[in-house]
Amino acid sequence: xxxxxxxxxSKHFGGLxxxxxxxxxxxxxxxxxxxxPNGAGKSTLFNCVAGTYAPTxxxxxxxxxxxxxxxxxxxxxxxxxxxxxxxKPFQSxxxxxxxxxxxxxxxxxxxxxxxxxxxxxRKFHLGDKAGVLxxxxxxxxxxxxxxxRAMATDPEMLLMDECMAGLRPNEVDETLDxxxxxRNQGVTIFMIEHIMRAIMSVSDKITVIQFxxxxxxxxxxxxxxxxxxxxxxxxxSYGAGGDGNVAA
Amino acid sequence: xxxxxxxxxxxDTMLKLALAVFVFTIPVWLSSPTYLQILIMLFLFAYLxxxxxxxxxxxxxxxxxxxxxxxxxxxxxxxxxxxxxVSPWIGMWAGALIAAVVGVFIGIPTLxxxxxxxxxxxxxxxxxxxxxxxxxxxxxxxTINGPRGISVPxxxxxxxxxxxxxxxxPYYYIILLMLCVVIFITWWFSRTRPGYYLAAGGEEPEAAQxxxxxVARYKVLAMGxxxxxxxxxxxxxxxxxxxxxxxxxxxxxxxFELAFIALIGGRGTIAGPVVGALLLRPVSELTRIYLSxxxxxxxxxxxxxxxxxxMLFQPRGLVEPLERAYNWFLDRISGERKEVKS
Amino acid sequence: MEFYIQILxxxxxxxxxxxxxxxxxxLIFGVIKVINFAHGSMxxxxxxxxxxxxxxxxxxxxxxxxxxxPMLFIFGYALQGIVIKPILVSQRDVREPTEVIIxxxxxxxxxxxxALMVFGAEYRVVPTSLSGQIMLVGDYIIQTPLLYxxxxxxxxxxxxxxxxxxxxxxxxxxxxxxxxxxxxLMGINQYRVYNIAFGIGAAIAGIVGxxxxxxxxxxxxxxxxxxxxxxxxxxxxxxxxxxxxxxxGLIVGLIESVFPMFMTSTWTExxxxxxxxxxxxxxxxxxxxxxxxx
Numbered sequence: 001x002x003x004x005x006x007x008x009x010s011k012h013f014g015g016l017x018x019x020x021x022x023x024x025x026x027x028x029x030x031x032x033x034x035x036x037p038n039g040a041g042k043s044t045l046f047n048c049v050a051g052t053y054a055p056t057x058x059x060x061x062x063x064x065x066x067x068x069x070x071x072x073x074x075x076x077x078x079x080x081x082x083x084x085x086x087x088k089p090f091q092s093x094x095x096x097x098x099x100x101x102x103x104x105x106x107x108x109x110x111x112x113x114x115x116x117x118x119x120x121x122r123k124f125h126l127g128d129k130a131g132v133l134x135x136x137x138x139x140x141x142x143x144x145x146x147x148x149r150a151m152a153t154d155p156e157m158l159l160m161d162e163c164m165a166g167l168r169p170n171e172v173d174e175t176l177d178x179x180x181x182x183r184n185q186g187v188t189i190f191m192i193e194h195i196m197r198a199i200m201s202v203s204d205k206i207t208v209i210q211f212x213x214x215x216x217x218x219x220x221x222x223x224x225x226x227x228x229x230x231x232x233x234x235x236x237s238y239g240a241g242g243d244g245n246v247a248a
Numbered sequence: 249x250x251x252x253x254x255x256x257x258x259x260d261t262m263l264k265l266a267l268a269v270f271v272f273t274i275p276v277w278l279s280s281p282t283y284l285q286i287l288i289m290l291f292l293f294a295y296l297x298x299x300x301x302x303x304x305x306x307x308x309x310x311x312x313x314x315x316x317x318x319x320x321x322x323x324x325x326x327x328x329x330x331x332x333x334v335s336p337w338i339g340m341w342a343g344a345l346i347a348a349v350v351g352v353f354i355g356i357p358t359l360x361x362x363x364x365x366x367x368x369x370x371x372x373x374x375x376x377x378x379x380x381x382x383x384x385x386x387x388x389x390x391t392i393n394g395p396r397g398i399s400v401p402x403x404x405x406x407x408x409x410x411x412x413x414x415x416x417x418p419y420y421y422i423i424l425l426m427l428c429v430v431i432f433i434t435w436w437f438s439r440t441r442p443g444y445y446l447a448a449g450g451e452e453p454e455a456a457q458x459x460x461x462x463v464a465r466y467k468v469l470a471m472g473x474x475x476x477x478x479x480x481x482x483x484x485x486x487x488x489x490x491x492x493x494x495x496x497x498x499x500x501x502x503x504f505e506l507a508f509i510a511l512i513g514g515r516g517t518i519a520g521p522v523v524g525a526l527l528l529r530p531v532s533e534l535t536r537i538y539l540s541x542x543x544x545x546x547x548x549x550x551x552x553x554x555x556x557x558x559m560l561f562q563p564r565g566l567v568e569p570l571e572r573a574y575n576w577f578l579d580r581i582s583g584e585r586k587e588v589k590s
Numbered sequence: 591m592e593f594y595i596q597i598l599x600x601x602x603x604x605x606x607x608x609x610x611x612x613x614x615x616x617l618i619f620g621v622i623k624v625i626n627f628a629h630g631s632m633x634x635x636x637x638x639x640x641x642x643x644x645x646x647x648x649x650x651x652x653x654x655x656x657x658x659x660p661m662l663f664i665f666g667y668a669l670q671g672i673v674i675k676p677i678l679v680s681q682r683d684v685r686e687p688t689e690v691i692i693x694x695x696x697x698x699x700x701x702x703x704x705a706l707m708v709f710g711a712e713y714r715v716v717p718t719s720l721s722g723q724i725m726l727v728g729d730y731i732i733q734t735p736l737l738y739x740x741x742x743x744x745x746x747x748x749x750x751x752x753x754x755x756x757x758x759x760x761x762x763x764x765x766x767x768x769x770x771x772x773x774x775l776m777g778i779n780q781y782r783v784y785n786i787a788f789g790i791g792a793a794i795a796g797i798v799g800x801x802x803x804x805x806x807x808x809x810x811x812x813x814x815x816x817x818x819x820x821x822x823x824x825x826x827x828x829x830x831x832x833x834x835x836x837x838x839g840l841i842v843g844l845i846e847s848v849f850p851m852f853m854t855s856t857w858t859e860x861x862x863x864x865x866x867x868x869x870x871x872x873x874x875x876x877x878x879x880x881x882x883x884x
Binding site: 310357361362363364365367368369371372373376382383504508545548551552553555556559 | 624676691695698703704818821854860864866867871874
């Protein structure tokens, strides 16, 4: 049985169909990628799963349960964690504080929560920065904190929205290792990403979206070679018979 | 963060202890009722601002109608005392409960509003309550007396049961104790899960939600606790001054003063409200006492200036620079060269 | 029947200058997205400026507009630049920094109390050729100064809307109100735009001053009376909407003249708050809220 099933989910904003009848299903232990050109509706779909939006139509099934329209905090209690594309650390607080907020979902005891938070921070190489204020971190560290904080909630599945945007190539590689490590610990990952080599190298399966609709899904190789995907990203001129000129 | 030598820590502790002893023994040598009154009001404002801070600081919103809860406390305990002979010591808990219920009732719809709209809505509720009270002469068996306010019947001598004393000294200790308790509650609360959740929700609501926090619920919780404690201060004020009326105790000026003391001191910190009260109340009282006949409103001009200057240069409040100054001072007298951490 | 129509007329006349007073605030609130608690004080400054000019020169209050409007514009421009802009700059990423609310409150306290110290608390009146005049339209009495005010309000509203829709600065203001950063990316100096918007808001306060002089008392805390009303009107009419401010003002004016027939004026005050809260919860965008064009 799939861990997460997105069944015919649509999200309309007035007349705009941001997500249009998308269906996908994610197995436990997978790293599942969601790609598509800018404005394709990836984040919107994410937000539907994470509870920030309620889908206009369709259903979201997690572990056999219909969780369509559940609020974000209840989704988190289901052990689905989530990071944001634009990181949102609690800036005026320390790194440890940030992670502790996450850890509190498993215990109401402060020292237990802090211990667990420290454990997670160490795994993300932030252990020695526990006392640093979040606003003083580098962007790479902030992204790590974002992940660590979500991991502190002990999730079964992690939704990651462009966690590698703005990172240098070596940082991207580090993050890929982190993702694989997270998966090896039993966490299923559902990620949006724009950095092609990253998502291609780490995903087990990928869904491609354009204009809110799913164009195809498959493993990285199938996706990379799919005509429709190529056209979607690079424009008509890149399809078979095109001249290969690209405007971006 | 403060990993100093034992010498530094000892000096720090000793200074704080000395301060505590000093504060607790002031009435022993200070006999002027005027100055004791100033201190009492200072502690009262520190108290009320600390309770305000639970919502305005930790929850990250700007409530500008908190005087309503002071008033509810004052009116409830006094009215119960006059009509039913209930001791204000008991009546104040009724007032606190009512305030909490009203606060939650108001909080549920308003805490969903955007920052500016929330502030305006608290003002509207606050003013609405004031107008309601001003228009009510009788509420069943209870005399409310509309705009003229209520006088607490003056009983001869010291009457502990009736929460009245002839000298200022008992009031001093009562409010000092209340302040210490409320500071402790705030400190303890900030170290619990609801405290973390509240602070997180106030700072980054979306992120907090994704971490399992039902932000709205915690804000409402904070509102309830804050209103409850605020009302207790209202009863104290009623028993101290023995007379209050709607425009004063339910007024917008009062609400604003509470907010601004916290903001100048340092919203969201534990010492902030106390620091703010310490700095602003004496200015307010002294200019009022000595200058109000010649230059009416001067203390408000000064107040306004301070507000602007602090917001321009130290928007997080004065606690931060004061803390740095204190640490620097501590370093000097303990003879150490320490790196200043931010 | 005529009685009711008279009440309606009174309400509309009063409501028109409420609306005028709120127009400046809605512009500021809508463009810079900050609560300006100094708005009432600016009205007070407008009134005192008009008062002194009329008193010293003997001019007709509407003639005094020539002086009052530019003076207040400069005042608003400077105020925004000195006191509010630094905060907007340092809190660039925050959409509605609360520090501005506090700073404008500081300005409010300072202005009102300086006026108190300098001018004293007494209520002032300056005699003008307009004061106390009334007109008879059929069986109905219309107070002349209020009628002038009504016309002024309509004219000002019209001018403002034209300005915002058709002039370059007007469009810059609208752009900046929709999205600060996007506007600045298109070459609009957002801070200059804010200064100008604030200046206009203050200038309108000056117009209100001239309008009010013939029939309203002038005293240092006169702004407070208007402040709360203006905020209610602005929310009712929709943030940033000039027609909204107008209609909102008329509604409040009508409530204030109609309800006292059924209840005391203090309960009427409560009705205004209730309406305000109802709008906040049910229609936070107000009648002509953000979704609509200016």
